[in-house]
Amino acid sequence: MTINTLISFLGKGKADPQTGYRTATYRFDAGFSRRVAFFGMALTEYLKPDRLVLVGTAGSMWDVFFPPGGDDDATLQLMAAVEAGEVTRDMLELPRRKLEQQLGIPVDCLLIPYARDAAEQAEILHLLASIVQPGESLFLDVTHGFRHLPMLALVAARYLSRVVGVKVEQLYYGALEMTTPDGETPVLTLGGLLQMLDWVDALATYDKDGDYGVFAPLLAADGMDEGQTRLLTRAAYFERTSNPVRARETLNSAFSAVEAHVGALGSLFRDTLTKRISWFRRGKRDDWELSLADAYRERGDYLRAATFMYEAFVTRACNQCSDDPTDFELRKKNYASARAQQPEVAKLEYLRNSLAHGVRPRAEQEARTLDDEGRLHTTLKALRNKLFKP
Template identity: 60%
Template sequence: MTTLISFLGKGDPRKGYRTATYRFNADVAYAETFFGLALTKFLKPDRLILLGTPSSMWEIFFDREGVEGDAMLPLIDAVAAGNVSEHLLNLPRLQLAKRLGIPVDCLLIPYARDGAEQAEILRRLAAVLQPGERLWIDVTHGFRHLPMLALVAARYLGRVVRVEVEEIYYGALEMTPPEGETPVLRLGGLLAMLDWVDALATYDKDGDYGVFEPLLVKDDMPEGRAKLLADAAYCERTSNPELAVKNLRRVFPSIEIHDGPLGGLFRETLKERIGWFRGPTRHDRELSLADAYLKRSDYLRAATFLYESFVTRTCFAAKCNDTDPKERDDAFDNVRKTTPAAAQLKNLRNALAHGVRSHGEQADESAKIIADESSLRKLLKELRNKLF
């Protein structure tokens, strides 16, 4: 089902809205006083939802749309008093629905004067929508602060109700040239910007830069190049950072030159987020990952990469093969007796990885540390400083 949501504002009761010719594209334009109806003609939604306050110009809107009968007089008085009820809107909306040939819902909303009223508008919208609905939102009319709320509503409804917000429209009457037509603006790019902001927040929380792949594809990066970023993220998160480095080295030049509308805006930030792969040695890169995961409070990965970095550096110093499991174990065993912090780090990593605590003095010490987050964070920082 497709649904158009349109705001109805409070205008001059003697004039209502001004008639304008809204230009949608080179071939389509409609002359209307209320942009939502021009948009209805253009989009042909399955349903129209009109949002307005108890003092919105309901009576002028319905009068202009040819609604007649006993319902109009009490509606006029109610608008003047600012106490319109849904009961008074029922008959006019049914007449309008019959004329348009689609269901029409009139949803009364508060004035969005504070957080409580703003949240109430979102609740009322969520109550009349179903998962999977495709929405268009018209923010042309209504109070000037409502478009900001509409942007939040689009994101909220998408996340909570699982609707798909296709586009946000604005009939830019103030941009109409003398004796010309009114342009119709599409503001869906704002939603795409929020997708990027969400992706950055996701990355900062869990380190998964694979979330940028679909955004880069939408932003015109070749799909194969963008997939390298997701592949790199997968390799890193499955403890194969060197394969991640190979993928990042391949995709990084594409990110550096990417100049898509939004990717270009976030390019430098993305480069900074994945810059760990530029470390000169393997143990430098693993240490960078350990620091990044500790910053995100991902203690298991922080301990794992810290341990791996120490072992890799030990292999480097001993000139042994840091990719051979046996040589890595031997290199660690050669230094663990003289480096208590290394043994402590390995015990801590094992305790975090396995969950089930083994017996023994060192295991009991690790269990005690893990039981308190501040103690665990402090110990990991101390081990990092001692070993590096």
């Protein structure tokens, strides 16, 4: 059973001794609004989570849950500590118990530093990670925290999902500065920011390994036909298994859908994505293979770079003799002939074999090339320029 947890940040409010903290009427939807001093209470009623986690500093408004003036020594002590910015972990047992009794769900109170530097920011992430479990569904409220904390909350959302394995469902913000003339404060959902980060992550993944299949689920969630997104995944599979012909055939079907996509998030990345997967539109098969070799070399994927460059050389040799480049025996024959004319290709063949099989070449020069990434990159680029002169 999935546990739904609301994490709500407490800010530093100004309390009036007679009236308490300022209240606002938060409008969630047409059928739900609540007037409260602390937005997290209204959000708890709206979401009905399985548990609530309150996060705040030593100066946050931990006393917002009590009437002004207090009615016992412990409450007065808490209020004084809030005013002085000296709340301790032990003092948080009081609001925790009160809220558990009031809400009927488990409540945790987490005391965090002010996030003044990288060390304190990292400590906050560690603290948040310590109170959630893999598989939990999280909802984050960033309404009342210090102005810099929403930025940290966004990082925390990504950190917790990647490191702990939680699912961040939504981010909420009660936009007090957008209060309407009739006195209602709109509630904003900021989950789109998390989806934008998913796209940025996908671009980073693609830049690293060339797998544009990572965009398929994002495009589907953004409204693209799932049949077209499956074609994108399939094309990426064919490319990464060194089958550019099948990759081109499949990508040609999906490309127009990507190019025409107008989804809210996909449109932000559409031009970048289409530019990066447009290799299949270049010339003939040897041009596709050479384009892929260049792209993989720049990513540092040297095995694929060497493989596609080698295949481009063989394909070009077949094309120059008007032979079928898909015929294995003809590829073998034409490679032998082209190798006699351009013996430099032997070095490429040795490097490809060494990279594929994990063994050192016999020639000492090739062995030294594989011992240094910079030298390997330079060697592959030099071979490309020698073997594929304009």
